[in-house]
Amino acid sequence: MIVVGERINSTRKPITAALEARDEAFLLNEARRQWEAGSAYIDVNTAMMRAKEAEVMVWVIELIQGEIPEALIAIDSANPAALEAGFKVHKGRALMNSINMEVERRDAIIPLVAEYKPRVIALTIDDSGISKNADKRHDLGVQLIELLTTIGVELDDIFVDPLIFPVSAELQAGNTSLEIMGRLKQSFPGVHTICGLSNISFGLPERTMINQVFMVLALDRGLDAAIIDPLDKRMMANVITARTLLGQDKACRSFLKAYRSGGFKLEPT
C-alpha cells in the first residue's frame, strides 16, 4: 500500500495558519510524523496561499526535503505554474497530484509530465464535471492511461483516482467507485488505483469510521494507494489487517511487525 500523507493541505485551517506564518516547526512536525507513520509521499497543497501558491510550494518542499532528505512530495495543485515551480526544486521523483481530462488543464500539464517525469495521479473527470456513471468515469481513466503511456509514462507510475461521491447523496456512490477501481486494475495490470477516501462520508456522522470501512472494501477491489491521514491508527491498522487477510502478507510479517510496534493500540474513534 502506497500511502500519500494528506495532512499538509492548505484547505485545513491549522495548515493555512502555519503556511501564512511560515511556521517551520509546525510544518516539519506534520511532515516528520507522517513520514515516520509510513507515508511514501507527503502531499503538499498550498492553493489557499492564492497568488503566493507557487512560492509557498517551493518553500515547503525545500523545508521538508532539507530536514528529511529521503522524503518525497506529492505536489498537489491545480495550477501548472505551482506544479512546475515544485518540480524544479524537488529532489528525487515527485508524485504529481494531479492531471485530469479537463482540456485546458490537461494540455498545460502534459508538457510538465514530459519534462519532469513525475509519477502521476490521474482523476476521472473532464470538462463536464464528475459523472455519476461508472462507464463514463472508467472510460476517462482508460483515456488518461493511454494518453500518459503515449508520452512515455510507465503503468507503474500512473495512479488513477476513480473519484467518489458521498453515499449520503447517492445510494450507489460507493459501488460505482469500487467498480471502477476493479475494472481498471483488471484491464491494466500494473496500473495503480488511488483514492482520497473521505468524500464518501460527506454529510454523515461518524465519518472516520465510514472512511475506515470504505478503505477495506477498496482494498478488496485492488486499491493499492491512498491519500489518507497516516496518523489515523485504525485506518492504518485496517490497511495492514485487510492486506494480511487478502493473502498479501507472507507469514503475517507486516501484521506482526505492526502489532509489536504498537500499531494496534487504538483509541476509540
Add this chain to the structure above:
Amino acid sequence: MIVVGERINSTRKPITAALEARDEAFLLNEARRQWEAGSAYIDVNTAMMRAKEAEVMVWVIELIQGEIPEALIAIDSANPAALEAGFKVHKGRALMNSINMEVERRDAIIPLVAEYKPRVIALTIDDSGISKNADKRHDLGVQLIELLTTIGVELDDIFVDPLIFPVSAELQAGNTSLEIMGRLKQSFPGVHTICGLSNISFGLPERTMINQVFMVLALDRGLDAAIIDPLDKRMMANVITARTLLGQDKACRSFLKAYRSGGFKLEPT
C-alpha cells in the same frame, strides 16, 4: 444481514458453568441481550453436556422461548438426537446448525430436515476433512445445495458456510473462503452464505480486530449471514457501515438509525 448470535455455546466456560447449574437468569440475560442487539437467531450449543446434550438443549430452547416467545433458535449440534429433540420443542422455524457431506452424519440428518423443515446451515466439509482447495469446497457447497433442494428446501432457507482456515497457518486462507462465497452467490442467486468468522484470526493477536475487518471483506463478496457476537459493537457497526457503502441502505436509514441509538459509541477493541 442475518445475525446468528453465537454466545450461548457450551465450548465457552461461563456458558458451560451456567448450563451445568441450570442458571436461568444468566442464560436468559445472554439470550435477551443478543436478541435486542439484532440477532435473527440465537445459537444454542450444549455439546459439552455430553450424555445430557439433548436434554439440556430442550431445556434451553424452552427457557428462551418461554421468556422471549418471538425468539428463534439456531439448534447447534453434531448429534442428530439432540437436533431432533430441539426441533420437537422449538416453536416457529428453527435454523439447523448444521449439515455437511460426511456421509454418516448427512444420512442421519436428511430425514430430520425432511420432517421438521428447519432452515439449514450447510458446511463445505466431507469425510476427508476440510480441504484447503477452493474448488473442492465450492463443489461440496454445490452438492449440499443440490441435495437440499432435491428434498424440497428452498434456496432462501439454505446457508452455506465456506469454512475458514487461520490466515496464520495458510497465506491464502482468507482469499479461499472469500472466493467460495462469491462463486456460490453467483451460481445460486438467492442462496445465503454464512460464516463463523473467528477461525480466520486463530493464532494471531488482535483477533477481534481481524474478525471485524474480515467481516467487511466478506460482505463485499456477498456474505449475508454470520455467526457472530452481536454484542461486539464495532463488528455490528462495521456490518451496518459496509452495507451502507455497498448501496444496500436506502437514504442511509439503517446507518442513521444505528447512529441515533448509540450503535457507534464504540469502546476501544
